[in-house]
Amino acid sequence: MAFTGRDKTWFRGPRAVALLAAGAAVALGLATGGTVTQAAPAKPKPTHTQINLLALNDFHGNLAPNPATSSGGNVNGTPAGGAEYLATHLENLRAAAKAQGQESVTVAAGDLIGASPLLSAAFHDEPTIEAMNEMGLDAASVGNHEFDEGWHELLRMQTGGCLNDGDGQNNQNSCPDKKAKFKGADFDYLSANVFFENTRQTLLDPYTVKKFKNGQKVAFIGMTLEATPDIVTKSGVEGLTFTDEVETANALVPKLRRQGIESIVVLLHEGGFPSDPRAFNSCPGISGPVTDIAKSLDPAIDAVISGHTHTAYNCSINDPAGKPRLVTSASSFGKVVTQVRLSINNATKDVDRLNTLANNLIVTQDVPKNRDLTKLITKYQGLVAPIESKVIGHITTPSVVRTPDDSQESPLGNLIADAQLADPSTVTGGKTPVVAFMNPGGIRADLASTGGAVSFGQAFTVQPFNNYLVSMDMTGTQIKALLEQQFSGANQAANKVLQVAGITYTYKPAGTPGAKVDAATVKIAGQPIVDGTSYRIVTNNFLSDGGDGFPAFTTATNKFFGGLDIDAFAAYLAAHDPYTPGPTDRISIS
Structure with a gap:
């Protein structure tokens, strides 16, 4: 699978038609000092193709909302999160984009599973993968917690199948509904910097290429942090090698450009720390590994969707050529979703960064619950109840x-x-x-x-x-x-x-x-x-x-x-x- 990627025509229409006001968008402006500058919103250009990119990270199997009084259940005091509400917000954002003639893509920057509440963990996180399928997720980088149960189990999350785990022994039960086999992820898990030892073969596809109208293509490179072996169980990554994030992504750029792809987005499970964690839609004084990575990634890479630190930020960090590049993160547990309007120049096929907008939106609980997600959660709540309530x-x-x-x-x-x-x-x-x-x-x-x-x-x-x-x-x-x-x-x-x-x-x-x-x-x-x-x-x-x-x-x-x-x-x-x-x-x- 090394450096093969997947080439797919990609469009998902909304399952609901209700529209949600996305709020004031933020345009990516010229950065000073390599940090963040927010400029006035730029209007869509008729010579450009607008792509509605929606992003999340660090969901950690939080299907049900967390208590609003907990840090995992609110954003600056606003109750937030829950798969039923997240799914509705995603549907509404896609519907609003479609009404403006825009196609949508939904991506994630790792740790969708692992360290999950019992509702998901009792079933080896199969419910979360099913929920992400239902929400229309299209691609995700692996994170360190994707390796919590080992890389063989991660491959099962992608391809499907059931574990012979004793039908509930050790308080876990794969495929509890014996009438239905676990089908695996409909989306692409990506692991560009995870290789089998002594080979150039990646564990999962390193990138995926998505086609949009006007012949535009966007490549998504997915990576976890190089230090993953230091923060997961050794047996879970036995036989794998994790390479430098910058070197890995930069090595893929020439291959993608030879395919005529100029628009490149990195899904990176590594992050940073703003000096004010409440400033979820800006980027004051950001520090941490993502800043050094962003400053070193090839200028041909147009945006970085990040995660791992469970913080929310919306940044512009200068690339090695001194030009501003979008770097975002959407908090954790499905409390925030990042909406990016990628503006692609039809002539150059490259992202026009100064005409690209980003906005971190709180996943509020004042919208109707998605019925399909409610059905899924109710099903697993019934199955987990005997274990959970004891x-x-x-x-x-x-x-x-x-x-x-x-x-x-x-x-x-x-x-x-x-x-x-x-x-x-x-x-x-x-x-x-x-x-x-x-x-x-x-x-x-x-x-x-x-x-x-x-x-x-x-x-x-x-x-x-x-x-x-x-x-x-x-x-x-x-x-x-x-x-x-x-x-x-x-x-x-x-x-x-x-x-x-x-x-x-x-x-x-x-x-x-x-x-x-x-x-x-x-x-x-x-x-x-x-x-x-x-x-x-x-x-x-x-x-x-x-x-x-x-x-x-x-x-x-x-x-x-x-x-x-x-x-x-x-x-x-x-x-x-x-x-x-x-x-x-x-x-x-x-």
């Missing part, structure tokens, strides 16, 4: 929070670490773990309750990855090195303090990276740690493979895989019913 324990507080104290230790982090330490599935050869480590990024929400009762669904919302627990041997020296890696190396700029059980220590936030932990304070089971002594520890398979910038885990020995982290969590809550959060006194600062 009460697994009780808590004596309204919730157990992941909000950390000054040392970055949290009550929920302690609970999860305790559950991992207590899990019998990781005991092997008579060796029981005495220390547990949990990555804070894997704790996705507070543990909520209903009148004190905790359901499996509420527990799954906290830990949605279905990671396996792994026990292993580490020496005192290795554990000390691990603790320092929270504040150095890949984690020096943004510290990642692991949540722990069985170990206590003190560190200095203002200390020198590599020497922040007070070695004399590190204790296991209340006893000072000894450099040459071997200790049995437990963590999840993501960290075990060195994920989140913790290579010390890869030096451990005698690794043994146990059960799923969510099962350990559920069992611990059942065994400590009711559970009362304890103090955060395991990590101290000085």
Whole structure:
């Protein structure tokens, strides 16, 4: 499949005729300082073909709306998101474009699936792929979370088929409707910078070419971040190589131009951080990897649709030739959709950037729900109900929070670490773990309750990855090195303090990276740690493979895989019913 692409004639009419005012569009103007400038809206030119491009990213299987009071359920206080509303907005935007004689294309910049709510995750994210098919998605880059269940499973998401997963064992059930086989994605998953090792063969097509009226063609190159192997489970990407985003895209430009294609858009699962996250339709002070990538991509590339950072922005960043180029992101969870009016010069067949408009629109919940999406969601809600509603324990507080104290230790982090330490599935050869480590990024929400009762669904919302627990041997020296890696190396700029059980220590936030932990304070089971002594520890398979910038885990020995982290969590809550959060006194600062 290397550098083959797909060539398709592409037009999708709307399923509904209601029109939605798109709001004031933003024209891409000349940038100063390589950041953003918004100019007055430019009128369509009769010598140009106008393409209505709609984009989203980081949906993460959020089919049902999140609570409006949560960060995942609103944009600046406006309730937002939900597949039923997103589908209606997309239909309306396409209908409005069609009324103006414009064809539409809908694309995504990765992480459509993975780290999903139980409604999708319980069925291996098949419901989300079905929802994207129903919404008329046409192409998507892969993101790091597309590899959560491994690249073989990603290929199944594209081509279809059912897993023999025991018909619901481990709280997952592929193809639960035995009358219908999972058909896979109608859209093109793209992975230009993901290759099989020692080959030039890409895992999925690197790009797709879409044809529009007046003979215009637009190429979409899809990529994930090069660092994907560092933030996913090692087994999920075994046998694959991830290449540099800029080098990969730039190498494709001559091939596309030899096909007579001048209009090129990159779908990139990598992003940035505006200085004001509330400015969802502008680009104040943006920083992060996408800025360097955008400044280095070939000037022949006309726009970058990005993601990964779960932020929304609408930017103009100068290309290497000093000309402005559109760079956008649409937040996450289907709360925002980006509308771009690509204006293609009929004579040159290239995008006229100064006549191209971009607008980030909130997916508000004041429109009718899409009936087909409601039907799909209702179907899976019925199928997941027996799993989701099962009460697994009780808590004596309204919730157990992941909000950390000054040392970055949290009550929920302690609970999860305790559950991992207590899990019998990781005991092997008579060796029981005495220390547990949990990555804070894997704790996705507070543990909520209903009148004190905790359901499996509420527990799954906290830990949605279905990671396996792994026990292993580490020496005192290795554990000390691990603790320092929270504040150095890949984690020096943004510290990642692991949540722990069985170990206590003190560190200095203002200390020198590599020497922040007070070695004399590190204790296991209340006893000072000894450099040459071997200790049995437990963590999840993501960290075990060195994920989140913790290579010390890869030096451990005698690794043994146990059960799923969510099962350990559920069992611990059942065994400590009711559970009362304890103090955060395991990590101290000085």
